[in-house]
Amino acid sequence: MNAATLASPMPRSAVRTDFGRLLGWAAVYFTLFVFVLFFLGPLFVMITTSLKSIEEIRLGTLIGIPRHPTIQPWIDAWSNACVGVDCTGLSPFFLNTIYLVVPATLIPTAIGALNGYALTQVNFRGQNIVYAIILFGCFTPYQAILIPLAQTLGKLGLAGTINGLILAHVVYGLPFTTMFFRNFFISVPSDLAKAARIDGAGFFQTFRYVMLPMSLPIMVVVIIWQFTSIWNDFLFGVAFTSGRNVPIMVALNNIVSSSTGERPYNIDMASAMLAALPTLLVYVFAGKYFVRGLMAGSVKG
Amino acid sequence: MAQLNIRSLHKSYGNLSVLENIDIEARDGEFLVLLGPSGCGKSTLLGAIAGLEPISSGDILISGRSVVRLEPKDRDIAMVFQSYALYPTMTVRDNIAFGMKVRGVAKQERDRAIARVAETLQIGALLDRKPGQLSGGQRQRVAMGRALVRSPKVFLFDEPLSNLDAKLRVEMRAEIKKLYQRLSATIVYVTHDQVEAMTLATKIVVMKSGVVQQIGSPDEIYGRPANTYVAGFIGSPPMNLIPARMRRKDGRVLLEIEGTGDKPLHVAISGPANPSVTPEGTAVIAGIRPEAIFLPHEKNHEHTQKIDAVVDLVEPTGSDTFVTLNLGGNKVIARCHPKSALKAGRETFLVDIDGIQIFDVSTGMRIEQAGEDLGMPPVEMTRLASG
Amino acid sequence: MTTNNPRATIREILTGWPSKSWLVLLPTLLVTLLVVYGYILWTVVVSLTSSRFFPKYDFVGIEQYAKLWKADRWQIAVDNLWIFASLFIGLSVVAGLVLAIFLDQKVRLENVIRSIYLYPMAISFIVTGIAWKWMLNPGLGIQKLVRDMGYVDFKFDWLINPKMAIYTIVLAAFWQSCGFVMAIFLAGLRGVDAELFKAARIDGAGLPRIYWSIVLPMLRPVFFSVIVILLYQALRSFDLIVSLTNGGPGFSSDLPTTFMYQYTFGRGQLAQGAASAVMITMTVIAIIVPYLYSEIRHERRNAR
Incomplete structure (x- = not known):
């Protein structure tokens, strides 16, 4: 990480310091934001996928928002998803x-x-x-x-x-x-x-x-x-x-x-x-x- | 109320002896203060009286009955802790009532007792609060209320004021004194603060490293310290301890102190009660309270002697001015009047001869002087407190 | 402690608080001695037999261990463990530390960001494995996503590539634990006196100099704890592998834990499973005992 630009307390010129500080803050927020996406990504994909029909999953993309949201998968998961032939859901x-x-x-x-x-x-x-x-x-x-x-x-x-x-x-x-x-x-x-x-x-x-x-x-x-x-x-x-x-x-x-x-x-x-x-x-x-x-x-x- | 006797009490952890041969007697209604620096064993001794600390040998009697084998609850004591030790999840009312509750006291009686204590300590308005919502002074009152409600034979106080700020400490000290005067209960009070000890106690026990140094009234402890340790511990600033030699000349006893310049200083004193203790030339330690050294114009005193000294440092405190003198290489502190204009340099002082104590060099024990009981200088308490 | 020796009677000793403490602790102590220490010994005993589906107490010496270290599958599992542990720990420590330092710069929404980083710790490894398995699925997951964006040659098939499968576990484990490492470092940073800055x-x-020369050296005990905790976590990882790759393809992403489970419960090789369990235990003890020792000593030093 570019921690070197976080701040420079002994400025050679005020302009450079301000620029450096700005760059530092930008790097900090950018990094934090990228990791927010990284951590939320799987949760987002799980939720959206769980609200899609199987056709939409096959045709759409991983990160696409469900176009026709359905809670049927949740109902199936709860009451009739199968383990082998035993279809009792969770x-x-x-x-x-x-x-x-x-x-x-x-x-x-x-x-x-x-x-x-x-x-x-x-x-x-x-x-x-x-x-x-x-x-x-x-x-x-x-x-x-x-x-x-x-x-x-x-x-x-x-x-x-x-x-x-x-x-x-x-x-x-x-x-x-x-x-x-x-x-x-x-x-x-x-x-x-x-x-x-x-x-x-x-x-x-x-x-x-x-x-x-x-x-x-x-x-x-x-x-x-x-x-x-x-x-x-x-x-x-x-x-x-x-x-x-x-x-x-x-x-x-x-x-x-x-x-x-x-x-x-x-x-x-x-x-x-x-x-x-x-x-x-x-x-x-x-x-x-x-x-x-x-x-x-x-x-x- | 009751009397408390501690007889040849010992306590040790393995080889380490923390209390040695303690013998203390507190009569009914005594305000006994255990005084000493931290680690001197005073809190351990209090814990032993309470039954919280096991002892190795010896006996503790309350009202003539040995309590060493009794649980704390069966000793008929109450204790106020330094940290107050209020139960944080209980209201003030429940804190005070807890002891009665576990003993199965009926609710009506509990309420009556709480009302009485709340009245005494003026904490009626706080009864439904939790300790976390109270100020330091209020917690202190509640802690005392919890002890008071039981009307025990002996009250134990473990540095109860040390967590308060200076101003509150003085207020609470006065309150404890008033309370004591009203209850005339037997109290054992632990502190490292000599002012607390002097102002509250009827009897002070000075301790050091688990050994009792002196037991006596505040006057005795201040005026006639049993040894150099007590002399150096009590008083603020403490007693000046100066190396000296005993001389005898023309039937008079003189104390020879290194003076300023080449000439030693000779101070005539009444001398030891038993002259054979200190033959001619014996080295002793002279103890002089700061207030026994002053400027000629400040006081009229019968038995004084002039000394010349070099003023090193002048420290005004408002009520007094402390002057550090160089007396033949020894640092000596004098308590002077704040109005006395003093500058660094040579100056002539007066020493109150009646106020001089002598101590044995090797043992540090005080040497009794002839006719001493008559010539006890009065102790000025206000001066102590202001230090 | 309650009775004033030396005249305490037996009755006083029995009704004293120490005796009651013992009374309270004894059941837990006995249970722990049995189910932790006793059971570990029992496993050691099983590992010295030739037990298959059922324990059979015929002592065959260290035969099972010799067999274990000759088995390819065990070798792969051990190699995988070191790959997994070193990458997982390295990534988590670096990222966790950087995130902690960045979060400590009085950033906006700190609480929200921190909560987002830490939520994977509330999720089970099974769920984490399922989520990543779905995203790493070459046919429908990230590979397809990137290809759909026009990069038709993009390849991200770690999940089904025997050489790469272990790295998917690194990725998912990192996702789960990184925020936790961040939280530990952040707590450590908050303990650094602001006046020092x-x-x-x-x-x-x-600032970089302050962190590098002053703050990080102060965090040395935190590094030590984090590494021990992560190492321990890597050693005991099991659920994540089961749900993400189930040790596959083949047994290319096996770890000692999955090996042990497979041999013990799947293939009826009780003694072999026990021998692998003993190896795992010895590694854990080698890490944890010095750690606990130093922690307890530290606690005692502070208590004085």
């Missing part, structure tokens, strides 16, 4: 994922809040070791646990079921929720817990009445984080569920890659948009919390 |  899988995401978000969040509190409000021997053990869990390479977890779920009679998937997301969500809450509670002044103790509150009362209400913002972050991770998960879904039990991203991939006849690109795009919509909405309406989680939990990417 | 200007330094 809707049952959407519901699967909601059934999955609610407990798999709330349970680790609740436990993580208590864990984070327990890790910070009192000093006890081995505290740092316990935290390090749990923290490393955030970096578990999931390939290394797929085989044992599949075996375990099989032994528990949960192979291929959503409940098995819930269990997987709960246990591997715990390190993250614990880390988030721990990093929040460690910034809470220790005087608060001391004051509560002098006021007569016990360990759990201090948590319930003093700490938990304070942690509301981080709780939103954790819930959003956990929700987004689970909603967007593919690996666990594809490894531990099958058939009608798969979560939305697995279903989406199945719909898009099932190859019977001509590819209905418009329905593919509508399906992808439908699957992406919940997390996109979260981003639009709670972007602040989403980004906070992203920055704090960047390890999971 | 003033001081450097008074010293006569121009």
Whole structure:
């Protein structure tokens, strides 16, 4: 980038400086704008394609605005897109994922809040070791646990079921929720817990009445984080569920890659948009919390 | 209300000793101030009284009952924190009521207690606000309200004023004093601010590195510091500490200080109560408060002695003018009247002989002088405060 | 901590806060020990057997590893990983940093632009893969678009070209993560004291010089974190490959992760899959453990 023209604080002549500065600003805005196009491009293409008929797709261009917009692809994607011969659309899988995401978000969040509190409000021997053990869990390479977890779920009679998937997301969500809450509670002044103790509150009362209400913002972050991770998960879904039990991203991939006849690109795009919509909405309406989680939990990417 | 006894209290982390052999007694209604620089162990000691810090050995008694094995909540104490430690998600009312709530006090009684405290501290209008909506001074009041509402046996204050700006600090200090006079409660108050200590305390405990240096009334601490550490810590500017030698001549005891020029300065003092402590020629440290050095026209004092000194620096502060003197190579500060015109150069000063303390060179301990109890100079508190 | 030693009784210890902390943490600790550490060990054990469709605990030593490193497909996957990781990290860091610096020049609509750069992070890799697969489709995508504009010889067939397929993954992964890298750098830049800029200007330094000689060196820890995070992300990339190329054409765009999945769940080569998983794990540990160590040490230093 031409950063050299951004500004020159020691001007040889005022004219040159003004020109240089102008060029600098132009370069900055031009670059930023090009990247705006780059990032918005795929979204734009997905939306427009999803509103076109298959004829228009074949005859028109990639970036053309739909001339005869239709929401039929969205309806098809929702209720009768096919995986092989099974033409149910995305809707049952959407519901699967909601059934999955609610407990798999709330349970680790609740436990993580208590864990984070327990890790910070009192000093006890081995505290740092316990935290390090749990923290490393955030970096578990999931390939290394797929085989044992599949075996375990099989032994528990949960192979291929959503409940098995819930269990997987709960246990591997715990390190993250614990880390988030721990990093929040460690910034809470220790005087608060001391004051509560002098006021007569016990360990759990201090948590319930003093700490938990304070942690509301981080709780939103954790819930959003956990929700987004689970909603967007593919690996666990594809490894531990099958058939009608798969979560939305697995279903989406199945719909898009099932190859019977001509590819209905418009329905593919509508399906992808439908699957992406919940997390996109979260981003639009709670972007602040989403980004906070992203920055704090960047390890999971 | 109650008395507080701390008996041979020790606390250490591994080999590191943070509190050593602490013995303190506070009678019923005492305003006990723990004073010392940061890291001296005063807050740790307060935490130990509260039950927030475990101790290694020793005993703490409140109203004659050992509390070391009791949880903080069972010790019948209340504490005001430096950071106030108000629960941010609760209203002022709930903050004050929280202690009673977790103890299961009935709502009616809680409301009555809150009303009483709100009245006392004039925070009635703030009851429904959250701590985040309060100013520093208001938070301070709420923090005190939370302690007050419990009517405990002992109040603990951990540097409660250090987060306030200078003006508010003076106001709140006066309020705490008024409150104390009204409640006549037993209070343990931690501070590093000697002015707070002098103005509030009935008894001051000066601490350094986990060891008690001196326990006494503000007058005693100021007028008769137990050692050079206390002498150098209390007062602003602190006591001048000057190397000197004991001389005896014609039955009189003289303190020989390096003077200006070749001639040493001899100051007649009453001498140690026990003459054998300091035989002829013993090196000692002479302690002279800045206000005991002044210009001849400023004060009429019976026991004074002239000294010649070189004025190095004149610093007017408005109420006083601090003059830095060079006395035989030693830097000495004198507190002079602001109206006294002074210039750099040689000048003659008077030293109040009754105000001279002597300290042992090696131990730093104060050496008791003969007839001292009678000749205690009055302490002028206003001067201290203005420093 | 709650009881005043040394006279604390057993009962006091048991009802103290540390004991309650342990009580709270114990389930998570045990679960983590089992499902993270225990399972990794279990995978190591499987990798030392000859298991096919089902685990069979007959120990055959490091035979699976020898086989793994002799397999062409694994070699390609490993080569692909390094191509992918180095390009993906290099591009993301450079572009992310430049965008962050540009956005930090008090530009208009900063919030809007930032939100646009960052939204791909809210989308799943599957959706990203589908979108790019559609755009990179030679018949109907960008190639056709450019040809329709008159450049009839234009060729952009990476998706179906075995030599180029891995670069489509670089492109899509870059699209997804670039804004995130930008956000991390921007946060780092916002942490630089504004007075520093003033001081450097008074010293006569121009903006490029200030960034190059003063700001970037200050961001060194940020670079370090970003690279570790991206490397980790590259190592665990799986969904994107599945939805964009599914490792194809053939297995030309396989990564170790897709290799592992294919062998374990697709071809019933459990032990071989486990051996590849162990290789992935060892790489992750080699990157993450020093990183965590330095982070925790840093935190402790700051806490003092």
